[in-house]
Every structure is written in C-alpha cells, then in structure tokens.
Amino acid sequence: MRLKKLFNIYGLTAAFGLFAILALTTASADASDLNIVTTTTDLASIAQYIVGDKGQATPICAGEDDPHFLEAAPSYVMRARRADLWIRVGMSLEIGWERPVIDGSRNRNIRPGQPGHLDASQNILRIEVPTERVTPAMGDVHPEGNPHYQTDPLNGRIVAETIAERLKRIAPEHSQTFQENLERFKNELDERTFGAELVDELGGDRLWALVLNDNLDSYLAQNQLEDQLGGWKAKMRPHRGQKLVTYHKNWGYFAKRFGLEIVTELEPKPGIPPSPTHLSSVVNTVNDQNIKAIIMAPFYSRRAADFVAERTEASVYVCPLSVPGTEPGPNGYFELIDTIAQTFSTALEG
Amino acid sequence: MLRKTFYLSFILLVGFTCSNANADDIRHEIEQLKARITELEKKLAEDKDAEPEAELSLDEALDQARQEQQPDEPEPDEFDYTLEETLAQAQPEQPEPFSPGQLDFAAGSQQAMWQSMNPEISVVFDGNFSAGDKLEDIFENIRGFGAGPEFEKGFNLRDVELHVAADVDPYFTAFATFEFNEEEALVEEAVIRDTFLPWGLQLQAGRFLSNIGRINVQHAHDWDFVDRPLVNRLMFDGSLDDIGAQLSWLLPTEQYAMAGIEVFQGDNDGTFNYIGDRIADHSGPRAVTGWFKYSPDTPANHETQFGTFAGYGRHQEEYDLRLVDGYSTFLGFDAVYKYRRPGQHYGHGNVTFEGEYIYRWQDLDYVSARDTTGDDFSQTHPLVGQTQENRQDGYYLQGAYGFAPRWRAGLRWDHVGLTNHTNLHDGRDDFGESYRAAAMVDFTPTEFSRFRVQGGRGSYDTYGGREKAWDLFFQLIVSIGPHGAHEF
Numbered sequence: 147m148r149l150k151k152l153f154n155i156y157g158l159t160a161a162f163g164l165f166a167i168l169a170l171t172t173a174s175a176d177a178s179d180l181n182i183v184t185t186t187t188d189l190a191s192i193a194q195y196i197v198g199d200k201g202q203a204t205p206i207c208a209g210e211d212d213p214h215f216l217e218a219a220p221s222y223v224m225r226a227r228r229a230d231l232w233i234r235v236g237m238s239l240e241i242g243w244e245r246p247v248i249d250g251s252r253n254r255n256i257r258p259g260q261p262g263h264l265d266a267s268q269n270i271l272r273i274e275v276p277t278e279r280v281t282p283a284m285g286d287v288h289p290e291g292n293p294h295y296q297t298d299p300l301n302g303r304i305v306a307e308t309i310a311e312r313l314k315r316i317a318p319e320h321s322q323t324f325q326e327n328l329e330r331f332k333n334e335l336d337e338r339t340f341g342a343e344l345v346d347e348l349g350g351d352r353l354w355a356l357v358l359n360d361n362l363d364s365y366l367a368q369n370q371l372e373d374q375l376g377g378w379k380a381k382m383r384p385h386r387g388q389k390l391v392t393y394h395k396n397w398g399y400f401a402k403r404f405g406l407e408i409v410t411e412l413e414p415k416p417g418i419p420p421s422p423t424h425l426s427s428v429v430n431t432v433n434d435q436n437i438k439a440i441i442m443a444p445f446y447s448r449r450a451a452d453f454v455a456e457r458t459e460a461s462v463y464v465c466p467l468s469v470p471g472t473e474p475g476p477n478g479y480f481e482l483i484d485t486i487a488q489t490f491s492t493a494l495e496g
Numbered sequence: 497m498l499r500k501t502f503y504l505s506f507i508l509l510v511g512f513t514c515s516n517a518n519a520d521d522i523r524h525e526i527e528q529l530k531a532r533i534t535e536l537e538k539k540l541a542e543d544k545d546a547e548p549e550a551e552l553s554l555d556e557a558l559d560q561a562r563q564e565q566q567p568d569e570p571e572p573d574e575f576d577y578t579l580e581e582t583l584a585q586a587q588p589e590q591p592e593p594f595s596p597g598q599l600d601f602a603a604g605s606q607q608a609m610w611q612s613m614n615p616e617i618s619v620v621f622d623g624n625f626s627a628g629d630k631l632e633d634i635f636e637n638i639r640g641f642g643a644g645p646e647f648e649k650g651f652n653l654r655d656v657e658l659h660v661a662a663d664v665d666p667y668f669t670a671f672a673t674f675e676f677n678e679e680e681a682l683v684e685e686a687v688i689r690d691t692f693l694p695w696g697l698q699l700q701a702g703r704f705l706s707n708i709g710r711i712n713v714q715h716a717h718d719w720d721f722v723d724r725p726l727v728n729r730l731m732f733d734g735s736l737d738d739i740g741a742q743l744s745w746l747l748p749t750e751q752y753a754m755a756g757i758e759v760f761q762g763d764n765d766g767t768f769n770y771i772g773d774r775i776a777d778h779s780g781p782r783a784v785t786g787w788f789k790y791s792p793d794t795p796a797n798h799e800t801q802f803g804t805f806a807g808y809g810r811h812q813e814e815y816d817l818r819l820v821d822g823y824s825t826f827l828g829f830d831a832v833y834k835y836r837r838p839g840q841h842y843g844h845g846n847v848t849f850e851g852e853y854i855y856r857w858q859d860l861d862y863v864s865a866r867d868t869t870g871d872d873f874s875q876t877h878p879l880v881g882q883t884q885e886n887r888q889d890g891y892y893l894q895g896a897y898g899f900a901p902r903w904r905a906g907l908r909w910d911h912v913g914l915t916n917h918t919n920l921h922d923g924r925d926d927f928g929e930s931y932r933a934a935a936m937v938d939f940t941p942t943e944f945s946r947f948r949v950q951g952g953r954g955s956y957d958t959y960g961g962r963e964k965a966w967d968l969f970f971q972l973i974v975s976i977g978p979h980g981a982h983e984f
Contacts, residue, residue, distance in 0.1 A: 208796060210839040217836070218984050219799045220752035220791035227696070227746065242943070246983050249669075252696045252746045259666070271561055282944055282976075304558075351554035358557040417942065419842065419901060445841050447901060472796060 183229040185240050186213050187469035188296040191478035196310045198327045200320045209470040212445045218246035226251035236267035237293035264312045270301045273398050285415025297400035299339050299483050306331045341376020378487045385494040393442035396467050412450045420450035432458040439493035443467040465489040615662035618977030622654045622717045628967030637958035639927035640888050640916040641730035646723050667692045696746035706736040708787050708805035709830045709852045720896045721936055722950045722969040726910035727854050727890030733766035752791035759784050767824045768809040775812045775819045775863050783809025797838050803830040816869055820884055822860030829853045842901035851893040858886035882921035889915045908934045928957030946973045
C-alpha cells in the first residue's frame with residue numbers, strides 16, 4: 147500500500163522529468179561557434195566586433211537597465227550554462243547576482259579564475275578609487291573605483307584589447323582573425339575620437355599617448371594640426387571646462403576624458419535617492435555656478451531632476467549609459483559614444 | 497644652432513650700423529640684445545625638454561597613467577570625505593594584471609583579492625514588535641495540525657543570523673549560517689558544495705534547508721512577509737531542514753529544468769519527527785525528498801518557474817494515550833512569476849506572485865497505548881496494532897508590487913485544511929478549514945535594511961471551536977557585512 151503510493155509519487159515526478167527532457171531537448175547551436183555571454187550590452191558590442199563571424203556575444207542586462215539591480219533568474223542561468231566565455235564589467239558592479247547565475251549554471255569553464263571568465267576592468271584606467279576604507283555609510287561606493295568606465299572611449303579600446311587577448315587564448319586557431327578585428331576596432335574608434343585625417347597623419351597610438359600626457363592640444367598647435375582634429379574630441383572641444391550636474395556618478399569617465407566638470411550629483415551619496423535637503427543645496431549650487439545641464443541615465447526617476455530644473459535655468463537631459471536594447475550590434479559601442487557626445491554637447495550648448 | 501648664428505650676425509650687423517653712434521648707447525643696446533638671446537635660448541631649451549614627453553609610446557603613457565591615476569583620485573569634492581582624510585591615506589596598491597586562480601566573484605583589485613581570501617561574513621538582525629489576540633497559542637490548537645508559536649506578543653528578536661561563506665579550494669565551496677535567538681544558538685545551515693562535477697550535476701552535504709517549494713529554502717529575512725505561510729508552518733513546524741545530502745541536476749535542455757533528490761537523517765518536527773527508543777529505533781537516513789523545477793522561456797523581464805516536490809520518511813508521534821510510528825508522505829506544487837519593470841530603479845513597478853500547495857499523508861501504527869495519562873504505556877495494550885491515518889493539505893498565494901522606488905505592498909492568502917481528517921481506531925475525525933489574509937507594506941532604504949508593517953486577520957478551526965484572530969507586526973531587518981547575492 148505504502149510502497150505503491152510512494153511509487154506513484156516518484157513515478158509521477160520521474161515521468162514529468164523525462165517528459166520534460168524529451169520535449170525540451172533540441173539541437174544546440176553550432177558547436178564551433180564561440181558563445182560569449184556578457185553582463186552588459188557595451189561589452190557584448192565590443193566582444194561581437196572582436197569575435198566577428200567566429201561566434202556570438204549576447205548580453206544579460208538590457209541597455210536601459212541598471213546592471214546593479216538585476217536579480218538572478220533562470221533565464222540568465224540558461225545563457226550562462228552554454229557560454230564559452232563570460233565577460234563581466236567587474237569592480238563589484240554585478241556583485242548582487244553574478245554568483246548565483248554562475249553557480250546555478252554548473253558551467254565550470256566560466257567560474258572565476260578559469261579562462262572562460264573575464265573581468266573586463268582588469269586593464270582599464272580607473273577613477274574615483276577610494277583611498278580610505280569603504281563602508282556602506284558612504285552609500286554604494288565600490289572599493290575598486292567607479293565601475294561605469296565604458297563612457298571613456300579609451301577604456302573601450304583597452305577592453306577590446308583585453309577581450310581579444312582572452313579570445314586568442316580560448317580559440318587560438320582564430321588568433322589572426324581576432325587580431326585583425328581588434329586592429330579594425332581600434333582604428334575605427336580612433337577615427338571617431340580624433341577624426342580620420344589626424345589618425346592617418348599621426349596614428350591612433352600616438353594620439354592617445356598625447357592625450358594621456360595631457361599635451362595633445364599643444365602638440366597640435368605647435369604642428370598646426372588643430373584644424374584636422376575631428377570626431378568626439380573636436381565635438382567636445384568647445385565645451386571644455388564647462389560645468390554640469392548628473393544624477394548618479396555615471397558620467398565621471400566621459401567628463402574626465404573630454405575635460406568637463408561635474409559639479410555635484412542629485413544623489414546625496416552614491417545609490418541613495420535624492421533627499422529634499424540635498425536637492426535644495428543642489429539648486430543653490432546650480433544657480434550660483436550658472437549651470438545649464440542636468441544629465442541622467444534613463445533608469446532613474448526624472449522627478450528629482452525636474453525639481454531642480456524648475457528652480458534653476460538648467461535643463462534635464464536623459465542620456466543612454468549603455469548600448470540600448472538587448473541585441474547590440476558590433477557598432478553599438480561607437481554609436482553609444484556618439485549619442486553621449488551628442489547629448490552632452492547639446493546640453494552644454496543649451 | 498642655425499638660430500644662434502643668426503642672432504650673432506644680427507648683433508654684428510647692429511654693431512656696424514650703429515658704429516657712428518654713441519659708444520655708451522651701443523653698449524647699452526648690446527646688453528639688451530644679450531639678455532634677449534639668453535631668454536630665447538632658454539625658451540629653445542624648454543621646447544627641447546618638452547618634446548621627448550610627447551614621444552612616449554602608448555604603452556608607456558598608459559603605464560604612466562595607471563601609476564598616476566590612483567593617488568590623484570578621487571577628487572576630494574566628488575566624495576563625501578575631505579581632502580585631508582584622502583591625503584592621509586597611503587597610496588593604494590596598483591591593481592595587478594590578471595592571474596588565473598586568484599580572482600573570485602568580488603575581486604576587481606588586489607585589495608579585494610586579498611580580502612577575498614578570508615570568508616565573507618555577514619550578520620543579519622531580524623526583529624519585530626508583534627501584537628494580536630491569541631498570537632501565542634492559536635497555532636498549537638489548530639485541529640489536524642499543530643505548531644509552536646512563531647512570535648510572542650511584544651518585542652521579538654527572531655534571530656541574529658551569522659553567515660559565513662567561502663570557496664574552500666578549486667573543488668568545493670562552503671557556507672554556514674548560525675542562528676542566535678534569545679534561547680539558543682543553532683546551526684541553521686552548514687553546507688559543503690562541489691564545483692567540479694560534470695554534466696550539470698551538483699552535490700552538497702551538511703545541514704541544509706530542503707529545496708522543496710519556494711519558501712522553505714529562503715531565509716526568513718528574504719521573505720516578502722514577516723511570518724512563514726500557514727501551510728509550511730503547520731506541516732513542517734518551521735522549515736524542513738536536516739542533516740543529509742543533496743544531488744541536483746541541471747538538465748541538458750533548452751529551457752531551464754532542474755531535478756534534485758535529498759536524503760536526510762530524518763529528524764524534523766511536524767513531518768519527519770523522530771523520537772527513537774521510547775517508540776522504536778530506526779537507523780538513519782529516514783527521509784527522502786525529491787523536487788523538479790522548470791522555467792519556460794518567457795519574454796525579457798518576465799520570469800516564471802513551476803515546481804513539483806515530494807517527500808517520504810519515518811514519522812513518530814507521542815500522544816497522551818498512544819505512541820505511534822509510521823510514515824509521512826507529502827506532495828506539493830509551487831509556482832512563481834516575477835516581472836521586472838524595465839528602465840526602472842529600486843524595484844519600482846516590479847511584481848511578484850507566488851504560491852505553493854502541499855498535501856500530506858501520515859500512516860501511523862500504534863506501538864504503545866494506555867487508558868489514562870496516569871498509567872504506563874504498554875506494548876500489549878489491546879489498541880496496539882491499530883492504525884492512525886492523517887490527511888491534511890493547504891496552500892498560500894501571495895503577491896507583492898513595488899508601488900514606488902524602494903516601497904512595496906503585498907497581499908497573502910493562507911488556506912489550510914481543505915482536506916483535513918484523521919482516521920483512528922474508533923472512527924474518523926473530520927476537521928475544518930483555517931484561513932488567514934495578510935497585507936504588508938515594506939520600505940527598503942538600501943539593500944542592507946528593510947522596515948515592514950504587516951497586518952492580518954484569520955479564522956481558525958481549533959479544538960476550542962472556530963476562533964478569529966488578528967495580528968500586527970512591525971519588523972526591522974538589518975544586515976551588516978558584504979551582502980550576498982540573492983537566489984531567484
């Protein structure tokens with residue numbers, strides 16, 4: 147009697163399980179293609195450029211969402227389980243959900259420390275690295291520094307190199323393709339940063355070296371090349387030194403690269419929503435310093451920004467922080483920086 | 497060099513053209529020109545010095561930038577701490593290039609890397625203020641079930657939970673949760689889990705919360721309501737947690753499907769109760785459970801999961817007039833739906849629905865009996881050999897909605913005893929249904945703290961007749977230390 151009942155229960159479960167296997171098993175994707183899973187669309191776009199026709203890169207987080215606040219979910223687990231390479235932004239950005247996704251996927255190849263796990267932040271130029279012990283009382287301060295590094299095109303370039311290097315290790319048979327794609331990526335990024343003429347004349351590496359030494363301008367002036375400067379650098383040049391306010395510390399890298407000054411944030415502390423007291427002090431700052439632009443990522447509520455805008459002469463601009471959508475093409479990253487540069491330049495002209 | 501010659505010839509020219517002028521004037525002009533030459537030479541030298549800097553290769557420049565970036569930043573006005581404090585700090589170490597095997601989930605810099613060598617430790621405080629009539633005794637008196645009180649009236653410190661987790665080595669990861677409440681300290685979980693098995697398999701052993709259903713495996717501070725749903729509470733007298741081993745398998749299917757089997761020592765109040773030699777000795781393991789979870793493909797931002805689970809094991813019970821020994825069997829279903837509103841923040845617009853249904857059989861034999869509580873139990877009592885059959889079930893449904901950033905509101909419906917009867921030697925006892933509705937609002941300032949207000953009203957079938965009761969809770973949950981990631 148009891149045994150029979152027991153048999154019924156487990157029989158039922160087993161039958162259900164078996165049915166599921168039979169019903170759901172379908173041929174998996176072409177095994178020779180590299181399956182890259184990234185946490186954000188920006189990384190997916192860059193990875194797609196580098197991997198080219200040797201594989202696909204898909205993001206977990208849509209471009210409109212805040213990768214901070216995702217929750218582990220079965221669909222992420224399924225994407226991770228089939229991945230040959232997992233790329234994260236790093237710097238604790240995905241700390242709230244990466245572990246259950248990778249653990250749940252049972253994919254040993256993408257566990258941290260394995261060649262299939264890549265932290266894209268490993269070589270980037272960081273800002274806002276705390277120099278004292280970080281505590282939660284400071285808000286959501288990341289001990290490794292500001293993790294929104296994708297807005298600096300130089301970091302995009304470094305990330306592309308990092309990804310290419312790892313891909314060569316995972317799939318050495320395609321090394322040459324990855325290297326060629328990387329060269330093309332860098333060239334395109336450099337041309338969009340400085341203009342094609344200048345890149346032809348001086349080479350991208352030389353130009354970035356001048357930028358990092360902080361004497362691109364004096365060099366161009368001395369060699370009468372100023373007129374040849376194009377791209378994002380030329381677009382942002384008239385705005386150098388201009389001041390603006392942002393919602394969260396999302397835009398520090400872009401501002402630093404293009405010489406803008408972010409005076410304050412609407413958030414009193416990173417990750418802490420704006421409070422009335424803090425907003426009134428922001429209003430004073432904006433009025434005192436005659437600031438014209440408030441820039442925020444699309445996933446924040448506009449209410450706080452509108453509150454400040456109504457009481458000052460500043461206007462609110464919503465700017466994408468990541469490549470929009472869930473299927474970023476290989477050019478998505480370039481288009482993102484285009485949009486950011488366009489939005490900032492419009493905001494600062496207004 | 498060419499320029500110097502030019503300046504010198506210029507001086508000579510000036511000298512000649514001025515040869516008929518006043519010698520003093522000429523001397524004065526020469527002095528001025530000399531000064532001018534020195535100035536120009538200095539400028540030239542400066543230009544020369546500047547040039548090699550521009551000749552740095554990109555790699556050199558990158559290295560230089562990496563060296564410089566750390567001490568230069570953060571800019572003092574961008575953080576809340578002052579310049580003095582920032583400067584007082586020693587220059588942090590450079591992030592090291594990638595070296596496989598040293599990074600873990602939290603790592604991103606060398607600082608985080610050495611920190612990650614230590615276990616991740618966090619402490620959760622979960623306290624509340626409870627009010628209500630019959631809060632303390634009503635659950636013990638629900639007919640067909642029976643469970644101890646969850647809270648006392650007034651202030652409760654449900655638990656202070658100490659959570660420790662770390663990767664053991666490349667092959668195992670481990671975590672433990674110690675629960676300190678007002679009376680005792682308990683090992684709630686102590687789990688070793690493999691990270692090396694192939695084919696989607698995973699083995700874990702230790703003391704752990706069974707993965708049946710939804711609520712059982714979650715810690716109390718992760719629930720959407722203050723208290724455990726009635727059905728889970730009454731069936732398992734808390735959670736089903738025990739010492740044992742679990743093997744789970746992520747099926748090689750296109751859609752998410754996970755099956756698991758757990759073997760337990762079999763000592764859990766409510767369903768797998770074990771008393772031992774006063775009734776009968778049975779060596780462990782005495783209980784086994786199995787579960788299957790399936791998650792169909794859904795559009796982005798929607799997640800659904802369906803589950804079914806079952807369990808079977810030894811159950812012993814001590815009543816006033818009889819000691820019984822037999823088996824408990826349960827079968828259940830669970831479902832969850834989560835919607836994450838895209839482009840929103842702090843959970844605004846998110847929706848969660850979930851529910852569980854559990855049906856439990858208990859087939860028990862009288863092993864000893866007595867006529868009055870004053871007598872000794874006797875194994876030769878005429879009632880020995882009689883059977884007792886318990887049949888109970890229940891379900892809950894709950895939902896929560898993020899009505900504003902960081903604010904949620906939720907409703908829960910509890911219903912137990914749709915089936916609720918016991919067959920004894922002297923006939924069948926039919927019991928009634930009990931149900932309860934609860935509403936909550938919670939506020940989550942950061943991921944480290946949460947406040948909640950919850951009110952409920954229930955109608956219970958008790959040994960004293962039908963009783964209605966209300967309850968009210970104010971809850972505060974605070975966690976310190978690195979906050980682990982949440983499971984789905």
